[in-house]
Structure formats: C-alpha cells, structure tokens
Amino acid sequence: NGGDAYAQAVVSFYYGLGYKTSKNVDAAADYASRSAAQGNPLGLYRMGSIVQSGDGAQKSAESGKAMKVQSLSGLDQMSGDPYAMTALGIMLFRGEGVAKDRSAAARLYQGAAETGYAPALYNYAACLMAGHGVAQDQQLALQYWRAAYEQNYPPAMDGPPPVK
Secondary structure: OOOOHHHHHHHHHHHHHHOOOOHHHHHHHHHHHHHHHHOOOOHHHHHHHHHOOOOOOOOOHHHHHHHHHHHHHHHHHOOOOHHHHHHHHHHHHHHOOOOOHHHHHHHHHHHHOHHHHHHHHHHHHHHHOOOOOOOOHHHHHHHHHHHHHHOOOOOHHOOOOOOO
C-alpha cells in the first residue's frame, strides 16, 4: 500500500492465486494495475494475465498479450528473481510473445524452484512429470510437487501434475 511497484505485483500474484491469502480477483487486479501504471515488469505481466483471463478486469486477449510482451525485456533483466523467472518460464512454455521453448521454460522454473517459490516448484514438477523440456522423471516430479503442496499452493492441493 506504500506504493512499491514490485511489492504490488507480488501481492497481486498472491491474491490472484489465493496463495498465502484468500483469493480476491478484484484486489489482484487493483494491485497489478497500480504496479503496471508505474511500469514495473511484473505488474505489466500480472495485469496482462488478468486482462487476458478477464478475472478482475474487462477481458481482452489482445490487450493482455500486448502487456505481457511489453513486460518481456524488464522481466529478462530481473536476473535471479523467482517471480520474474516463473513469469518468463510461463511465456516461453506457452509461446506468448516469444518462440515456444519448453527447455528454457523448464530451466527457469527449476532456477526459481531452487528458491522455494511454490508456483515454480509446481511448474517444474509438471515439466518433469510430462517430460516437457526435460527428461521425464516422475519420482523427482513428486518431490517438487510435494514441496509446493507443503506450502499450500492451490494448484498443488489438487494432487500431482498430470502425466501428459
């Protein structure tokens, strides 16, 4: 609430996922909007995700994608930041604004997972479980999934990622 754009973006992630707080899409959109207005790359990414989904803001796939693309260079400069690494990983995994590169996405998820960041732990577990960008290793996937589960990360609470 003090105006720190990075903190606003992080809080937006938490409210949007219901991670470590109750899920509140309106609060997530509010914090993301304030962060994005200051030009923060995480805030731009977060607001782009919100606009793409229409969860807390008017839905517009094109506008949301444009915000995410705008965030790319800034996210790339946030070396070692688990939030930025995970956001970049998602964009690479899906091919949003960049060429699809699941190997690079998995490396980013793994790096962010090493910090203990639950979304990265879960995303890396999903890559390992299905062999997306890495050799399939279901036993290792379960270890990463369990670490996300132990943090009560909402997607992990539904069970391990599927084998696809």
